[in-house]
Amino acid sequence: MGELEPDRSRLRISDADRHRVAEILREAAGEGRLDLTELDERLEATYAARTYADLVPITHDLPVQAPAPRPARRPSSVVQGPRSERHLAILGGFERKGAWVVPQQLTVVAMMGGADLDLREAGFAAREVTITVNCFMGGAQITVPPHVHVVMEGTGIMGGYSGPGRRVPEELDDGSPTVRIRGVAIWGGVSVERKR
Template sequence: MTQPAENPPSDPSLTLRIGHADRDEVIEVLRDAAAEGRLTTEELTERIEATTKARFFAELDEIVADLPTPPPSDKIRPRPAQALMRPNVHTEPGQHPLDPLVLRASWENAKRTGRWSPPPFIRLEPVAATAEANFLEAVTDLEVIDVEVTAGAGTAAVVIPEDWGVNIDRLSSSWGAVKSRVPAVPAQGRPLIRVHGSVGMASFVARHAGYFERKRLEK
């Protein structure tokens, strides 16, 4: 495995401890890499074991250093430094996986609903409330919309029309709950919401319109 360059003592990746959610995210990356043929079965097993034993972000960075994924320590570094790492900088969030449209629900709900044009990359951050991407009135010609869920203690929700689909195969859970009440495969020509990440202690639900939502749409 490629050895990382020496970091200065002030580097937070050397001193800030990681949690279960951080380990889960790296394990998901490793499994995806193995599925794509980037890692052998032996390498996957070795790196998952190293991930479970890791204590600091620098250790996670080393584990995925030779894979096409941002270093886990990016999340604890200042945003300007992260922006310099992006291959392209867009004026609107959501056009690049390193710059998704973020719905962060700290103590109040964060919802995107009504008539809107969703970008291809969205991140739901249910810290302690509900982060919801509601596509019932969305207007898009995208075939796939990537939705990342970060670990929290609230609720992450995806609401879709009857003919859309939601795939949650790459969404992991530590202590939370993951539920999908919708098809995993969309109708022909309709969008697929591809969900990945880790819910931590939060909950995730994918659903169709509820009673009141249907009534509002009928008006």
């Protein structure tokens, strides 16, 4: 039985969505459709908006060239895939990019080598997956998209685990997968970065 589609109007909006609506408002004011007081009020409401539903009343009475901002439809994150995988990067590298399936348990060992895992186009074999990265004089770079929840549980010994930071904010909903990143980094490091 398929899962119900979440109400997309309740999804959180991005700064880019707010800027698009602000541009529509400025254009409308330039055409004489809004006076300066209305423009100020609507701009304030735009930058205070949190969801797509909050943006609808701001431009409902304005003719707009483009449709009101809508969230991009993401493909289903959970797909059929392997339960576990193990990979070694010894004096070399291991890389996964593009469309691939993250198994429920992914283990990578990097000894004087490195791993590069890009999850932006990946599907997930479960709603929660675990990536274990053990590094010795090596490292790993993990890139995640905004709709993935990340839990960092790694230990650094003369090395470290870092990320994903707040430069690109999370855009989570009920269907967002969780990625647990754990392991040990000795004289090495594991960094997680969030990108679009």
